[in-house]
Amino acid sequence: MSAKSSSRDLPRRLQPFAALALVTVVIGIPLWLVVATASKTTSEALDPNLSLPSQWELIDNLRQAFTEGEVLKALLGSMLVVVPTVVAVLVLGAAASWVLARRGGRATAVMYGFAISGILLPPAVITVVLLLRQIGIAGSPIGMVAVYTGMYLSTVIFFMVGFIRTLPLELEEAARVDGASPFIVFSRIILPLLRPVIATATILVCLYTWNDVFYAFFVLGGSGTSTLPLNLFKVASAGLYLNNWNLIFAYVILMTLPLLIVFIVAQRRIIAGITSGAVK
Amino acid sequence: MIVIFFVVPTVMNFIYPFTNWSAFKPGIQSAGLSNFRDIINDGTLVSSLKITLIYAVLVALFQNLFGLGLALLLERDTRVNRFARALFFLPVLMSALAVGYVFQAMLKPDGALNSVLSTLLGHEVAVEWLGSTTWTIVTIALVHAWKWMGLAMLVYLAGLKTIPEDLQEAARIDGAGRWKAFWHIRLPLLAPAVTFNVATALLGTMNGFDVVQATTGGGPARSTEVLNIFIFRTFGQGLYAQSTAMSLVLFLSILVLAVPLVLFLRRREQII
Numbered sequence: 001m002s003a004k005s006s007s008r009d010l011p012r013r014l015q016p017f018a019a020l021a022l023v024t025v026v027i028g029i030p031l032w033l034v035v036a037t038a039s040k041t042t043s044e045a046l047d048p049n050l051s052l053p054s055q056w057e058l059i060d061n062l063r064q065a066f067t068e069g070e071v072l073k074a075l076l077g078s079m080l081v082v083v084p085t086v087v088a089v090l091v092l093g094a095a096a097s098w099v100l101a102r103r104g105g106r107a108t109a110v111m112y113g114f115a116i117s118g119i120l121l122p123p124a125v126i127t128v129v130l131l132l133r134q135i136g137i138a139g140s141p142i143g144m145v146a147v148y149t150g151m152y153l154s155t156v157i158f159f160m161v162g163f164i165r166t167l168p169l170e171l172e173e174a175a176r177v178d179g180a181s182p183f184i185v186f187s188r189i190i191l192p193l194l195r196p197v198i199a200t201a202t203i204l205v206c207l208y209t210w211n212d213v214f215y216a217f218f219v220l221g222g223s224g225t226s227t228l229p230l231n232l233f234k235v236a237s238a239g240l241y242l243n244n245w246n247l248i249f250a251y252v253i254l255m256t257l258p259l260l261i262v263f264i265v266a267q268r269r270i271i272a273g274i275t276s277g278a279v280k
Numbered sequence: 281m282i283v284i285f286f287v288v289p290t291v292m293n294f295i296y297p298f299t300n301w302s303a304f305k306p307g308i309q310s311a312g313l314s315n316f317r318d319i320i321n322d323g324t325l326v327s328s329l330k331i332t333l334i335y336a337v338l339v340a341l342f343q344n345l346f347g348l349g350l351a352l353l354l355e356r357d358t359r360v361n362r363f364a365r366a367l368f369f370l371p372v373l374m375s376a377l378a379v380g381y382v383f384q385a386m387l388k389p390d391g392a393l394n395s396v397l398s399t400l401l402g403h404e405v406a407v408e409w410l411g412s413t414t415w416t417i418v419t420i421a422l423v424h425a426w427k428w429m430g431l432a433m434l435v436y437l438a439g440l441k442t443i444p445e446d447l448q449e450a451a452r453i454d455g456a457g458r459w460k461a462f463w464h465i466r467l468p469l470l471a472p473a474v475t476f477n478v479a480t481a482l483l484g485t486m487n488g489f490d491v492v493q494a495t496t497g498g499g500p501a502r503s504t505e506v507l508n509i510f511i512f513r514t515f516g517q518g519l520y521a522q523s524t525a526m527s528l529v530l531f532l533s534i535l536v537l538a539v540p541l542v543l544f545l546r547r548r549e550q551i552i
Contacts, residue, residue, distance in 0.1 A: 016360040048385035122487040126524045211375040214489040229375045252378040259373045
């Protein structure tokens, strides 16, 4: 019996070491490459490798990437796009989900299927840009927000409808009997109950829009507005920066920091939020 | 009542066209078909579609293997494991473009990976990870999977948590080994997590762009040119008609894959 239990214990005792070794190799090496290279001088960083920088110039490089890469402007652009997108997606998504979840009938089912189709189907990116140009909002944050909202509304509706269906109908009926208008029922009863899904949706939409470069390139490319990833793309492909790995990686660090800070602060909630939607 | 029941769906109907309406435009235009003939005749359609599918399948495979492996390794709630999970989630937060640049630097012929391998093996290693027309697609699929495996891991961890402890206990008492218990009891119960992960990985990668653009830009010799890279390139060249045609191809191919998946997801939802 004791021999058997020790054979079960051995993997258990080795597990922390295996986990740490894997983290070091799989995450640590790429991460170290970024930090080490971002700390080197330009000539030393021409061939990025894992060696220690001969002198640490991380702060200087960060400063240079910050000013020359127009980080402040791009950060502003990213905020201008991400924040209104999240608000629009949540407001429209919550209202639409309430209707779709509470109304029966064939028409609603069809509409729901249509609404969530956007989770899987890709947006037709070129024609969206043409449409935006016709309306006159291509290249502006408004156009970008409209595209992102259209893209991620599906995901939000999918999560929210599933959640609202689990809420007891009696709550709403009681309020309605007491004479509350639909708007009051929605804002006082449904919205507060939706808080966990709202958290999940906010996280997901932030994660996707903050890092997106593909759609931003089509909608915002060549215009005055830029976002952080779009700017990284420009910086990294510009002749001036070619092979200036220290500045590229300094930019990568700057760009990742905001989300990283949010993650460290709200780690528990983020992990719970992401996983609660996926596995019921 | 009317405002919420009527106006909101209408507003939605105004927003949805931003994503879908325009996909059908090439069919309306009279010049539409010639674009398709062009991309079919010069072979780009078939090759890009093939590359995209191979890429998506490889990423879905790697991402789920890594994610499941990590979830099983880090399943117990210890301090070390929580720390490791957080670090494995870090790439998910990073921009895919940034990940691409990091690995472009790692995988250069004189880059970090080759120098580590050289030290380990004791002789010079100079593999051109991003320079092979056959194997580079596998390399970048691994990079893509590296970026997203943290998310797959979290979903699998959540799935593992839903499996009751006594089931495993019962299997152990019945004399099932670790491997047998996993294969026959836990894996089938993980099915919802597997579905979710495979579906999102497959369809997300079909629509992928950033990692490929940042590592290879579609090269060498266009051997990694997925559909979105083609769309991006032709758009940059001003060939809007060609890129819309390809965009429709992408839409249709995802539709073919997605419809069964949507039906499946909805059925699951109704059961629960």
